[in-house]
Amino acid sequence: MIYTIASGKGGTGKTTVASSLISLWDSPVTAVDLDVEEPNLHLFLNPTITRIDPAWIEVPEADEDKCTRCRACSDLCQFKAITVMGDTMLVFPEMCHGCGGCLAICPEGALRPAHRELGEICHGQINSGRFVMGRLRIGEAMSPPLMRQVKALFSGFVDKEPDTDIVVDAPPGVSCPAVSAVIDSDCVVLVTEPTPFGFHDFKLAWEAFSPFCIPMGAVINRADIGDDTVQRFCDEKGIPIWAEIPFDRAIAEAYSRGEVVAESLAPLRETFHQLRRAMRQAATTGQGAAQCAK
Numbered sequence: 001m002i003y004t005i006a007s008g009k010g011g012t013g014k015t016t017v018a019s020s021l022i023s024l025w026d027s028p029v030t031a032v033d034l035d036v037e038e039p040n041l042h043l044f045l046n047p048t049i050t051r052i053d054p055a056w057i058e059v060p061e062a063d064e065d066k067c068t069r070c071r072a073c074s075d076l077c078q079f080k081a082i083t084v085m086g087d088t089m090l091v092f093p094e095m096c097h098g099c100g101g102c103l104a105i106c107p108e109g110a111l112r113p114a115h116r117e118l119g120e121i122c123h124g125q126i127n128s129g130r131f132v133m134g135r136l137r138i139g140e141a142m143s144p145p146l147m148r149q150v151k152a153l154f155s156g157f158v159d160k161e162p163d164t165d166i167v168v169d170a171p172p173g174v175s176c177p178a179v180s181a182v183i184d185s186d187c188v189v190l191v192t193e194p195t196p197f198g199f200h201d202f203k204l205a206w207e208a209f210s211p212f213c214i215p216m217g218a219v220i221n222r223a224d225i226g227d228d229t230v231q232r233f234c235d236e237k238g239i240p241i242w243a244e245i246p247f248d249r250a251i252a253e254a255y256s257r258g259e260v261v262a263e264s265l266a267p268l269r270e271t272f273h274q275l276r277r278a279m280r281q282a283a284t285t286g287q288g289a290a291q292c293a294k
């Protein structure tokens with residue numbers, strides 16, 4: 001099963017929840033940091049990194065002598081990564097999504113494959129199982145191609161070991177990277193906080209993710225601040241609230257020391273055990289997916 005921990009905005013406690021869940025998981029688990037622009041799960045789980053693989057995509061490189069400036073490639077490219085202007089033919093590799101269409105379509109064989117470095121994929125071990133992290137190269141603008149490679153890796157684990165559990169720390173927000181992280185999950189946990197900003201982005205996330213009809217529940221962090229707008233919205237939409245985490249200075253202090261809060265603060269352990277049980281029940285029964293129809 002693939003369990004994804006997501007949030008409509010950064011700073012709600014998504015990694016706090018993910019790291020605590022992973023540390024208390026009751027069976028071997030693969031921890032995945034898919035927040036490739038700013039991965040930080042490793043700071044809490046302290047994995048032993050066993051291998052780092054470079055990640056890249058195939059981009060076109062032009063042989064201008066062979067190119068007849070027919071424009072077939074520039075007309076095809078949806079991302080404006082190739083331009084033909086008069087006698088000038090330009091490739092912008094940083095805008096290329098690596099679909100390979102131009103390489104396949106060029107009638108003159110004037111394009112050859114080259115590599116653009118995306119970043120790296122780190123493999124490691126934690127006490128409860130495997131650890132995988134994507135890390136985008138500094139200056140690289142596109143995270144989905146690297147995320148696809150990380151996802152292909154852990155989907156391969158699930159194909160080989162169908163009973164394995166994967167817990168994914170997703171990128172925050174509701175743009176392409178967040179949707180890409182959520183889309184193949186068996187269960188999504190939306191972490192939020194009961195503030196106007198928190199509610200606004202929680203609502204956006206629910207609207208963005210609910211059409212996928214994946215069982216989804218909420219975790220309200222710093223639950224005793226703000227108001228009850230998030231709870232009322234959850235009641236209205238039938239979104240189960242799987243856990244509430246109090247606003248507690250001890251949690252902030254543990255987080256700032258890089259500790260897994262469920263390990264440092266015993267009273268929180270049962271909260272995360274209950275959350276894990278609710279997630280597993282939702283993933284195995286499909287409970288919570290009905291909310292997509294509303």
Ligand code: SF4
Pocket residue numbers: 062066067068069070071072073074084089105106107108109110111
């Ligand atoms: S399709 Fe090939 S020949 Fe035509 S403009 Fe592109 S690179 Fe040149």
Ligand code: SF4
Pocket residue numbers: 058059060076077078079080081082095096097098099100101102103
């Ligand atoms: S590989 Fe695809 S995205 Fe990249 S330049 Fe060619 S057509 Fe455009």
